[in-house]
Amino acid sequence: MILRSTIDRIFETARVEEVIGEFVVLKKAGSNFKGLSPFTDEKSPSFMVSPVKQIWKDFSTGKGGNSVSFLMEHEHYTYPEALRWLAKKYNIEIEEAEQSSEEKAQMNERESMFMVSTFAKDYFHEIMLNTNKGKAIGLSYFKERGFTDETIKKFELGYCFDEWDNFTNAALKKGYDLKFLASTGLTIVKENKQFDRFKGRVMFPIHSMSGRILGFGGRILTADKKAAKYLNSPESDIYHKSKILYGLYQAKKEIAKQDNCFLVEGYTDVISFNQSGVENVVASSGTALTPDQIRLINRLTKNITVLFDGDAAGIRASIRGIDLILEQGMNVKVVQFPDGEDPDSFAKSNSNAELAAYLENSAQDFINFKVSLLLKDSNNDPIKKAGVIRDIVTSISKIPDGIQREVYVQECSRIMDISERVLFSELAQLLKKGLQEKSKSSRQQNTPQLNPNEIPPEFAIGQEQTKMGLVKGGAVTNQKIDQLSILENEIIKILLLYGNEEVEFTEEVIHVDDAGKEKIDTRKYENTVSAEIYVHLHEDEIEFSNVLFQEIYTEIIHQLNQLEKLDIDGLINHKNSEISTIVTSILMEKENPNRQLSNWEGQNIEVKSALEVLAKDVNDVVYNLRRVLIGEKIDELMSEAVSNQGSPIDLEVIRNYTSLKMRLFEKLNRVV
Structure with a gap:
């Protein structure tokens, strides 16, 4: 247990704007800072940070609190974990009392999975650097790829011995439960035997935005055609492949600084770019790009430059990703590498200056990219050219901002030598079709939505408020507050x-x-x-x-x-995060950007x-x-009278309560 003196020092030292700035791009707004909510997909910033009060408030969800509560909400840390993260950030030595066996037993499954994953990361890294087999096989592979010691340390690369259960036995000897080795996918358990999932592979740890180990990618080093070249951790409570970007932990600061994110496909693409001085780069880890991954980038910048291989598969992947990026309101550019090259190989075969120059000079907006790509196959065929134009307009229709759509229509008209009127007509049909599909989907779901702007955020009906008891019985009746x-x-x-x-x-x-x-x-x-x-x-x-x-x-x-x-700071930093949220909501009420x-x-x-x-x-x-x-007491008495049929009603008591209620109405100048 962390001592109270250490907790007090952490709260005194931590700056909420610095902590949140690690995860959200904040811009000065008077005496406060504002940014896009990291909890919802929004276009206008409703996330406010007050350096004076050392609190934050997300007006789109009603969440709020201090530095610790932000880490608990955003990174799903426990209270002690959030304190340890802050202590590490501000170089504060943690003093604590030894945990009892009961406290250790209270560790929930999710936290146990994180602990097992962290042990695995350290174990794979250690045996690669400090064992003969690790050096001869794992380390030599990374050295052959041209990775320096500094790069290997930065990305915490490792190696798993090509033995059936070496890692599993090492983890069990350290006291880690086989249940969590299995739930993280590090160990495969079958009947009465278990073995290492990643045996014989070099290891790429996958971090969350805050640096927690979520899972692993492993590359096989043998020519076994039956085995997958790359193997990822299976889906679990802590690892969701479609919601993760490899390298984001290492890249987040540079992405915000450069106001641009380079998007590649693989682990080695990210690592090679970093070693070449391009640090604002992340990878989709071989998966098709998803909206959740794009939203992760959107927290840091509105600009994405997609870098894909020069082969046909890479080109098809880039086309699929463009529309998804546009749908999220992002600005997208594309860099296409020469045939036979990928980001990894290109970075190795060119100097840092040459790589930077190529990225800057070769970036195209999505219209020019699609035109140059698709017109190659049209051979001046009018039908195929019409298809290219329709494809471009379809992409334009994905853009949520009307002004941007119009600018891109004008650009398409200029490049393709076709009238704006025809393009706008096609665009209008696509937009109308999209609205009809959304309307149809909404009717099918038949789920009435409560407009959060109609009531104060702290009373918005939702999971958090139900948990807090703001909604009686955890249910909504006629949307009454x-x-x-x-x-x-x-x-x-x-x-x-x-x-x-x-x-x-x-x-x-x-x-x-x-x-x-x-x-x-x-x-x-x-x-x-x-x-x-x-x-x-x-x-x-x-x-x-x-x-x-x-x-x-x-x-x-x-x-x-x-x-x-009144100790306001004590309430803001209360150990009960729900109390901290309520207090913060009240103190930040005037900062609500939607407040009329x-x-x-x-x-x-x-x-x-x-x-x-x-x-x-x-x-x-x-x-x-x-x-x-x-009023509730009168209702209660009347209800009792109805339920107890035959029992006399104490009308005098009800009259007295009614008289009191009328007097209160008079005091409030209410018309009855």
Whole structure:
């Protein structure tokens, strides 16, 4: 267990903008930073980072928190893992108490798979560098490919002995469970025997964007025609081939810096380019390019340059990938290598300067690439030329931005010597067809979607909110928002922002004169906001329906009423990430880019400040909370009366509650 003193030091040192900047391209926006959400596929940035408050908020999903919560959300780290990542980044030595056997037993399966994968990476790397067989077979292969010691270390390359169970036995001796060796695919288990999946192969560890080992690629070194040349880890809880890009961990900083990403096919293409000084390069690892892979790049840059082999297979792959990239709103260029060359061989046969010059001078936009490629086969045949034009317009139709579509139509018109009117007509038909297909698909799914802009993000109906208890019973009824949760959230908001403010309140005092008539007097008094709210809720014995809100409320009241100081950082950095998310959502509410602001000043309308109406806001939220609770109590009594047929209804109690509710309506100036 990491000691509290170390945790405090990590939180004091870590800068949220630096941490998130490792994964998201952030741009200055006033005193804050903004960028595209790393959790959704969005076109307009709604992800905000506040260096002053040291918090972040993703307004498209409602998620938010501090540096630790970001790593937990984005990289699926546990709380201790996120702390260790930050400690490593900022060179902080971790002091910890020894884990108990119970704590070790609590390690979940996913984390155990990561541990096994990390051990495998270290083991394969170590035996290649420090054993005779490893040096003679594995290391010599990489040296023959021209890879330097520095490159081999950077990509943590390795070798698996050509023996049935050498790695498996080594892992078992170290205490790793065979269950996780099998679930990661490192070991194949059959009946009463097990053997190494990657035996006799050189190893390419595959990292996540943050550097965690997700899986491996292994290349065979023998001429066995029955065995696959390259073998990847099987799909698992931590390895999804279609959602991974090889080399992204090593390339992410340079991609953001160069504002461009080179996309290649294989592991050695990435490694050779890196060694040649081109570090902003990733590989699809031999798979057909997927939208998930493109979205990974989209977090770092809007520009992709596709590099494919000069053979027919590479050309077909590049054509398939172009439309997918355009659909994601990315800018795409293509570099085609000479026949017989691939990125790996070309990088080895040319100097660093020659490679850089070729990449710059040979890059074409997708229209010129398709024209130069497809017209070769048309032989001036009008039918085939029409097919080329239709193919290009189909690609243009994939672009979500209307202005870009029009520019590309004009470019196609110029290159292909055809009128823009004809091209726009064809484009309109394709767009209409696409809309019809989407509409049809939507009707078939028949899944009504709740517009997240219609309600505050923290109350958007979803998995996180259901888990937090914001939606009663985990279900949505007629898309109604839980009124109690909204009011409880408002109380927390007022306490966080103004809890220690001293405000003048007005109290109504009811007197009964000698004639028995009620007389209402008012008196003014000063009190802190936290004390006023506490008195109201305490005298009515009100507890929050949301357990997280209750925990936050209890902590705030304790700090403000007992310590007379609110530790905002302690709540932001709370060990419960859900509490951190709620607090962050409230503090970042004003930064919401979708928040509609009224231009009252421009209309010469005077608007009172938040402090001027603070007393009214406190009274309103307390009275409304009472009103809702009383309404629920009346409903409960009526429901009991209906279910207990024959039992007398206590009408006096219901009348008293109704009278209280009417009085609250009067206080709130509500029309009944």
